[in-house]
Amino acid sequence: MRIDAHDIAVNAGGRPLLAGVTLSLRPGAFTGLIGPNGAGKSTLLRVLAGLSAPAAGTVTYDGAPLSRLGRRRLARAVAYLPQDGPVHWPLTAEAVVMLGRLPHRGLMGGVTDADRTAVERALTITDARHLRHRIVGTLSGGERMRVLLARALATEPALLLADEPVSALDPRHQLAAMALLRASARGGTGVVAVLHDLTLAARFCDRLILLADGRVRADGPPAAVLTDPLLAGAYGIAVHRGTVDGAPYLLPWATLPPLAEKETVR
Amino acid sequence: MIPRIPYPALVAGLAALAAVLCLASVAVGYAPFDLTAAVDDWLAGRATLPALVLAELRVPRAVLGLLVGFSLGLTGAAMQGWLRNPLAEPGIVGVSSAAALGSVAAFYSGLSATIGLALPLGGMAGAASAALLLTVMAARGAGTTTLIIGGIAVNSLAGALTALALNLAPNPYAALEIMFWLMGSLTDRGGDQVMLVLAPMLAGWILILSGARALDALTLGEEAARSLGFSLTGLRGRLIAGAALAVGSAVSVTGAVGFVGLVAPHLMRPLVGARPGRLLVVSGLAGAVLILAADIAVRLLPTRPELKLGVVTALVGAPFLIALTIRLQREEP
Amino acid sequence: MTGRIAWFLAALLLCAGGPAWAGENTKPQRIVSLNLCADELLLRLVEPQRIASVTWLSHDPRASTVAAQAAAIPANRGLADEIIPLRPDLVVAGKYTTRTAAGLLQRLNAPLVELDVPQTPDEVAAQIRTLAQAVGEPERGEAVIAAMTARLDALGSVPADRRPTAVVLRPNGLTAGTGSLADALMARAGLNNLAARLPLAGHGALPLEVILLGGADLLIVDSAPDAPPSLAQAVLHHPAVATLAERVRTVSLPARLWTCAGPQNAEAAALLAAAAQEMTR
Numbered sequence: 059m060r061i062d063a064h065d066i067a068v069n070a071g072g073r074p075l076l077a078g079v080t081l082s083l084r085p086g087a088f089t090g091l092i093g094p095n096g097a098g099k100s101t102l103l104r105v106l107a108g109l110s111a112p113a114a115g116t117v118t119y120d121g122a123p124l125s126r127l128g129r130r131r132l133a134r135a136v137a138y139l140p141q142d143g144p145v146h147w148p149l150t151a152e153a154v155v156m157l158g159r160l161p162h163r164g165l166m167g168g169v170t171d172a173d174r175t176a177v178e179r180a181l182t183i184t185d186a187r188h189l190r191h192r193i194v195g196t197l198s199g200g201e202r203m204r205v206l207l208a209r210a211l212a213t214e215p216a217l218l219l220a221d222e223p224v225s226a227l228d229p230r231h232q233l234a235a236m237a238l239l240r241a242s243a244r245g246g247t248g249v250v251a252v253l254h255d256l257t258l259a260a261r262f263c264d265r266l267i268l269l270a271d272g273r274v275r276a277d278g279p280p281a282a283v284l285t286d287p288l289l290a291g292a293y294g295i296a297v298h299r300g301t302v303d304g305a306p307y308l309l310p311w312a313t314l315p316p317l318a319e320k321e322t323v324r
Numbered sequence: 325m326i327p328r329i330p331y332p333a334l335v336a337g338l339a340a341l342a343a344v345l346c347l348a349s350v351a352v353g354y355a356p357f358d359l360t361a362a363v364d365d366w367l368a369g370r371a372t373l374p375a376l377v378l379a380e381l382r383v384p385r386a387v388l389g390l391l392v393g394f395s396l397g398l399t400g401a402a403m404q405g406w407l408r409n410p411l412a413e414p415g416i417v418g419v420s421s422a423a424a425l426g427s428v429a430a431f432y433s434g435l436s437a438t439i440g441l442a443l444p445l446g447g448m449a450g451a452a453s454a455a456l457l458l459t460v461m462a463a464r465g466a467g468t469t470t471l472i473i474g475g476i477a478v479n480s481l482a483g484a485l486t487a488l489a490l491n492l493a494p495n496p497y498a499a500l501e502i503m504f505w506l507m508g509s510l511t512d513r514g515g516d517q518v519m520l521v522l523a524p525m526l527a528g529w530i531l532i533l534s535g536a537r538a539l540d541a542l543t544l545g546e547e548a549a550r551s552l553g554f555s556l557t558g559l560r561g562r563l564i565a566g567a568a569l570a571v572g573s574a575v576s577v578t579g580a581v582g583f584v585g586l587v588a589p590h591l592m593r594p595l596v597g598a599r600p601g602r603l604l605v606v607s608g609l610a611g612a613v614l615i616l617a618a619d620i621a622v623r624l625l626p627t628r629p630e631l632k633l634g635v636v637t638a639l640v641g642a643p644f645l646i647a648l649t650i651r652l653q654r655e656e657p
Numbered sequence: 658m659t660g661r662i663a664w665f666l667a668a669l670l671l672c673a674g675g676p677a678w679a680g681e682n683t684k685p686q687r688i689v690s691l692n693l694c695a696d697e698l699l700l701r702l703v704e705p706q707r708i709a710s711v712t713w714l715s716h717d718p719r720a721s722t723v724a725a726q727a728a729a730i731p732a733n734r735g736l737a738d739e740i741i742p743l744r745p746d747l748v749v750a751g752k753y754t755t756r757t758a759a760g761l762l763q764r765l766n767a768p769l770v771e772l773d774v775p776q777t778p779d780e781v782a783a784q785i786r787t788l789a790q791a792v793g794e795p796e797r798g799e800a801v802i803a804a805m806t807a808r809l810d811a812l813g814s815v816p817a818d819r820r821p822t823a824v825v826l827r828p829n830g831l832t833a834g835t836g837s838l839a840d841a842l843m844a845r846a847g848l849n850n851l852a853a854r855l856p857l858a859g860h861g862a863l864p865l866e867v868i869l870l871g872g873a874d875l876l877i878v879d880s881a882p883d884a885p886p887s888l889a890q891a892v893l894h895h896p897a898v899a900t901l902a903e904r905v906r907t908v909s910l911p912a913r914l915w916t917c918a919g920p921q922n923a924e925a926a927a928l929l930a931a932a933a934q935e936m937t938r
Contacts, residue, residue, distance in 0.1 A: 140551075143548055373870055376900050
């Protein structure tokens with residue numbers, strides 16, 4: 059599954075949330091969607107997932123628009139993991155993960171072997187097998203995140219769109235979750251994740267898309283996107299850089315005055 | 325941990341219990357009655373008085389109890405899944421009392437005397453209006469407060485309009501009949517009522533049951549449910565139509581029996597691992613069990629004329645509601 | 658409400674001793690009835706011009722035997738507010754109905770006659786006699802009683818051992834219990850009342866199955882086929898009743914003929930007696 063977004067615009071209350079966004083997504087890569095608050099990251103993710111229609115522009119899935127593809131076929135190919143996704147009833151972790159199989163199940167048919175295998179695989183990847191009989195409401199934040207991720211992976215989608223999957227986690231679980239998403243991307247499922255932590259984005263993602271004020275400011279490998287001018291322009295920050303065992307890292311270090319920010323943009 | 329009963333065993337057990345209560349309901353009555361002789365006569369086609377009582381009074385009463393209970397339990401479970409709130413129930417949110425209002429309008433205007441189907445249709449119209457109003461109120465999420473306040477508003481309005489309609493009705497008995505419509509009863513119901521509501525109820529059940537998968541998906545919220553391939557507008561349409569068909573026709577022949585749609589899903593939820601889709605059929609069966617048991621109870625209790633069904637279900641259900649409210653308050657401070 | 662009553666009380670004080678409040682010897686000229694049964698008797702005993710108001714029920718031909726005569730007379734719904742401005746010189750009320758209005762009127766010194774609920778034809782005759790005296794028409798009273806008694810006496814008799822058993826089915830599943838006027842009229846017509854042997858009859862309302870399984874030979878349905886719909890009357894159209902009606906003899910008896918005490922009771926008894934005699938022939 060390949061998603062092509064062309065010249066997307068989204069407005070809310072007369073204010074543009076997204077304007078002229080054009081990008082393509084393919085399986086096999088871990089893409090980070092970064093940008094300051096209000097840049098339109100979540101909005102873009104929802105448009106890509108087919109959950110809200112853009113005011114202008116087109117989104118196609120393998121060349122077909124959602125109206126031609128159908129929501130059900132899209133659901134099998136693209137999984138969406140909302141931010142702070144609720145679990146309204148006291149379901150067990152296993153039952154929640156099984157919900158990820160719904161797009162594959164017929165109207166009447168029961169659970170198939172393929173469904174069970176996919177659920178096992180998702181629980182294994184996310185290291186959540188021991189949680190399967192726990193009620194989701196009783197899990198810690200990290201455990202819950204893994205179960206919800208397993209739910210999305212159980213669909214066996216070509217692409218997983220995740221809205222801030224690691225923001226609520228402690229550093230240890232953040233590292234584990236990012237590694238998991240990268241592994242998943244290597245395994246064939248393309249991952250697009252909204253991220254706030256630039257350090258994690260720099261280290262784990264194959265590609266970064268930088269959004270600011272509803273526009274794509276940069277799109278490419280982390281090294282090409284996380285440059286001083288782009289970060290100053292988009293976030294209004296200066297960063298501290300270094301390397302650990304040859305891998306680069308960066309730390310947000312200082313805010314820049316608004317004037318300097320504008321000059322840098324030009 | 326609650327002992328896990330396999331789902332098919334649970335369904336079979338509840339169905340068996342409902343069947344046993346149906347038989348008990350047929351056996352319980354006021355007049356000395358030789359049930360076996362009546363059954364023999366009926367099967368042999370001998371139109372004896374006991375066979376007449378069996379065929380025209382006791383069996384329709386039991387069957388109607390089963391149908392109405394299933395409709396209320398099923399609809400309660402569906403509404404809870406849809407609004408993701410364990411307090412959602414046809415009685416509390418006002419769907420039942422609006423259905424009573426619609427039925428009252430159809431009955432006392434004389435419309436249903438000319439066109440029989442006008443009675444359930446009136447009930448359905450009332451139920452559908454309340455359900456539509458509920459979707460408007462719950463458009464931005466159905467918190468407990470929204471549900472309860474909206475329910476109070478709809479229930480008061482429908483109750484007042486029902487009282488008004490009954491007072492305006494030309495028959496002097498009408499004004500005294502508000503208890504039937506607000507509390508519900510299976511007394512002296514007959515086979516004609518069963519035939520009147522059977523088809524619309526079954527249609528309602530099918531519509532509601534067809535939403536089982538979508539209700540499961542809604543556990544994860546509306547966005548996730550849509551991303552799993554479900555159309556929420558489609559689900560909403562099916563549930564409103566299903567609730568209107570099932571509850572509207574149920575109320576039009578027995579009045580509004582409260583709390584069944586609240587208690588049945590609440591009791592069954594732990595037994596199906598809280599899965600909203602699986603909750604549907606078992607809640608329907610549990611609703612049937614509750615109504616049948618309540619209807620046997622009103623005939624065994626020594627109060628004459630017999631208690632309205634809603635009195636018994638409220639005696640059981642209202643404490644449930646109080647306990648649930650307290651618990652929900654602790655969970656969502 | 659209280660304000661209005663106080664206003665009326667003041668107005669009445671001013672009018673006290675006025676011509677409308679009749680003396681002992683004159684016939685009352687502004688009679689007000691608060692009870693359907695009183696309406697019916699009054700309209701048989703006095704000229705309509707002397708009746709100031711009757712109950713709204715007597716305007717309904719389904720409930721009343723005097724709807725035609727009552728049509729021209731203003732109706733009341735048993736409220737003191739309605740009655741006081743009429744300045745009645747006689748108020749007739751039921752012993753068990755409209756107690757508030759009757760009590761208030763009594764305190765205002767309007768002469769009040771209370772009608773009990775008679776349980777036998779003899780008590781009916783006594784009641785007619787009392788009321789006729791109160792309205793100053795004893796001769797007309799005696800004439801009405803004589804006609805009724807003659808009609809009842811003309812009813813043929815049925816030997817006690819051959820009497821058919823009958824059961825009355827009224828709206829809401831109510832039956833005619835023992836000790837009621839209907840029970841006495843059934844006895845006079847030569848019928849045994851099934852209610853006497855039914856365990857629950859003391860409660861008035863009977864479940865249909867009790868009526869069905871009681872084994873009556875005659876079903877007396879208190880029907881009003883053209884009545885507006887009500888659940889109470891829907892019981893009378895239950896399929897089980899319809900089936901029973903095909904199997905045993907059924908008499909449809911308009912409620913107005915025996916709900917109230919009066920000469921019309923003889924007509925009810927005659928209808929029942931005709932059925933009883935036809936069945937024992």
